Amino acid sequence: MKKKSVKLKKKNLFFIVVFLLIVGGVIVYFLKPNVPLKLDVLESKEKTKETITDFENITYTKAIDYAEKQNLEVKASYDYSDTIEKDKIISGNIEENVLNIVVSLGSIPLDEFKEKQVNELGNVPIMMYHGIVNTTDNKYTGGNVDKDGYNRTSKAFSEDLEMYYKKGYRMIRLKDYIDGKIDVEMGYSPIILTFDDGNENNFKVIKKNEDGTLVFDENSAIGILEKFKKEHEGANVTATFFLTGDLCNQKEYNEDIMKWLVDNGYDIGNHTISHIDFTKINIEKTKYQVGALYQKLENIIPGKYVNIIALPFGSPYKKSHSNYQYILNGEYEGVEYHTEAALRVGWEAEVSPFNKTFDKTFLKRIRAYDNKGVEFDIEMNFKTLEKNRFISDGSMDLVTIPKNLEEKLGETNLKVVTY
Ligand SMILES: [Zn+2]
Numbered sequence: 001m002k003k004k005s006v007k008l009k010k011k012n013l014f015f016i017v018v019f020l021l022i023v024g025g026v027i028v029y030f031l032k033p034n035v036p037l038k039l040d041v042l043e044s045k046e047k048t049k050e051t052i053t054d055f056e057n058i059t060y061t062k063a064i065d066y067a068e069k070q071n072l073e074v075k076a077s078y079d080y081s082d083t084i085e086k087d088k089i090i091s092g093n094i095e096e097n098v099l100n101i102v103v104s105l106g107s108i109p110l111d112e113f114k115e116k117q118v119n120e121l122g123n124v125p126i127m128m129y130h131g132i133v134n135t136t137d138n139k140y141t142g143g144n145v146d147k148d149g150y151n152r153t154s155k156a157f158s159e160d161l162e163m164y165y166k167k168g169y170r171m172i173r174l175k176d177y178i179d180g181k182i183d184v185e186m187g188y189s190p191i192i193l194t195f196d197d198g199n200e201n202n203f204k205v206i207k208k209n210e211d212g213t214l215v216f217d218e219n220s221a222i223g224i225l226e227k228f229k230k231e232h233e234g235a236n237v238t239a240t241f242f243l244t245g246d247l248c249n250q251k252e253y254n255e256d257i258m259k260w261l262v263d264n265g266y267d268i269g270n271h272t273i274s275h276i277d278f279t280k281i282n283i284e285k286t287k288y289q290v291g292a293l294y295q296k297l298e299n300i301i302p303g304k305y306v307n308i309i310a311l312p313f314g315s316p317y318k319k320s321h322s323n324y325q326y327i328l329n330g331e332y333e334g335v336e337y338h339t340e341a342a343l344r345v346g347w348e349a350e351v352s353p354f355n356k357t358f359d360k361t362f363l364k365r366i367r368a369y370d371n372k373g374v375e376f377d378i379e380m381n382f383k384t385l386e387k388n389r390f391i392s393d394g395s396m397d398l399v400t401i402p403k404n405l406e407e408k409l410g411e412t413n414l415k416v417v418t419y
Pocket of ligand 1: 196271312
């Protein structure tokens with residue numbers, strides 16, 4: 001019985017195989033003209049037709065390739081991930097012909113953070129400059145142009161920029177610091193430049209070309225900053241200029257300069273209409289001094305200025321002063337104004353925006369002057385900063401801090417990494 005059954009099965013199998021061969025042959029015969037012979041050709045054809053809806057875990061190269069074939073613009077950002085391998089996509093979506101992807105940087109490189117002494121609770125220097133004067137007069141200490149060092153020589157300012165750079169400081173916008181958006185490469189530190197009073201020598205225009213472009217004095221602050229930009233490829237060059245009612249002190253070019261500044265990575269803030277001491281005026285005048293200047297800026301560069309005030313004379317010295325709330329919020333001629341942050345004259349570096357004591361409405365600055373390394377001059381401050389400077393983790397999504405500083409951390413929406 002057993003034997004017979006096996007025989008039968010063998011017979012059946014034979015017929016099945018023959019049948020399949022015939023059917024297969026017929027199919028191949030009919031499809032032949034349409035079926036490419038080589039397998040890789042078949043695959044590439046399929047690729048162009050493929051629609052990717054879920055980008056997670058595909059490679060960066062594949063995503064870019066796909067975007068090219070679909071004529072999509074690519075906007076990539078990067079983030080660390082413990083689950084998605086380096087160079088693979090964490091998430092992606094298509095919106096109006098733009099492929100937005102978040103690319104994995106792999107796991108958080110704690111060892112590298114440690115080695116580079118990353119500390120996003122370290123201090124940040126906000127430099128306070130006034131006039132930049134093209135003089136070689138060395139009557140005063142170092143690069144000081146006056147006794148108290150409020151104005152600085154062009155040469156000293158240029159050397160300051162080189163010194164900051166060599167020490168690993170990279171310029172960021174004051175506004176970004178306030179918002180906790182510190183876009184600085186891993187291992188480097190942010191620095192902020194500010195200029196008060198709108199001195200002509202900050203952005204002296206020599207001439208305006210026929211095509212409308214401005215030619216700046218190469219020894220003005222802007223002249224020096226733009227030269228620095230050319231000499232340091234890829235370096236972010238920025239500063240915030242705090243103007244009074246006299247704007248850039250160049251009647252003929254005021255509006256051109258202001259537009260040029262905000263179109264070229266610089267910012268403009270409020271230094272009151274007539275450089276007033278807030279402790280010497282009443283509430284109505286306070287509202288005028290602040291509100292009217294915002295309106296002036298709004299008229300010339302609508303929506304492109306920063307709602308930040310540099311307090312003239314650094315006054316008041318205390319936030320408890322009765323006028324302070326009107327520096328921050330008020331109404332002038334029926335138009336409301338809001339000041340997001342205020343700068344004092346100060347003497348030393350300010351805390352990190354992630355520090356729980358951070359108060360953007362009362363920020364300290366470093367006076368950019370020389371005094372042989374004492375009384376909070378530039379040298380002294382940068383020496384102090386060596387012990388406690390903000391050192392970036394290179395990611396805008398993380399706040400990385402040494403474990404022992406944890407208790408200093410304020411509230412944040414960002415991911416906190418400790419080591
Ligand atoms: Zn001033």
